[in-house]
Amino acid sequence: TLCQVMFEGQQTTVLLETMAGKGTEVGRSFEELALIIEGVADKRPELSAKLGVCLDTCHVNDAGYDIVHDLDGVLDEFDRVVGIERLRAVHINDSKNPCGAHKDRHECIGKGYLGGEEFGGGMQVMQNIVSNGRLRALPFILETPNELAGYAAEIKLLRSLQQ
Incomplete structure (x- = not known):
């Protein structure tokens, strides 16, 4: 368990x-994540401050959270269930699957259901993610199936979208 590998200090x-x-x-x-966090806090409250969450855009989409049409609503739900202060990083990816597919297949930015207009998303979705006031200051980690030149282009694109 986490309580066995984490330590005070x-x-x-x-x-x-x-x-x-x-x-x-x-x-x-979000409920499962909250249960894990609560389990650690109940057994070892001194470790609670050293436990956070990384929001993966492909994963939350595939899990059924509609970040394409209601990013703020999803973040509100995260805040109610887990606590927005626990959110410490974002894995930014597009998804090869529609919302709720439960498959976990990352896609390059703009080529999937989040950033691709042909799938109902678009660059506005990516702009909303990188510019959102609750996410903007967090570290973003790109996890797309790409090569160095592709990563450089995606990073440049995502930075250009940030407002």
């Missing part, structure tokens, strides 16, 4: 990642 914050719900993992819902 540790400098590192452990981040639980939102998952897609493909059936072989925990953390597919």
Whole structure:
């Protein structure tokens, strides 16, 4: 368990990642993440401050959270269930799957259901993510299936979208 590997005085914050719900993992819902955090806090309250969450855009989409049409509503729900102060990082990816597919298949920015207009998303979705006041100051980690030149182009694109 987390309580066995975490220790008082540790400098590192452990981040639980939102998952897609493909059936072989925990953390597919905000409620599951909250239960894990509460379990640690109940057993070892001194460790609670060193536990946070990384929001993966592909995973939350695939888990059924509609960040394409209601990013603020999804973040409001995260805040109610987990607490927005626990959100410490964002894995920014597009998704090869529609909302609720429970598959976890990352796609390059603009080529999937989040950033691709042909799938109902668009660059406005990516702009909303990188410019959102509750996310903007967090570290963003790009996890798309790409090569160095592709990553450079995606980073440039995402920076150009940020307002």
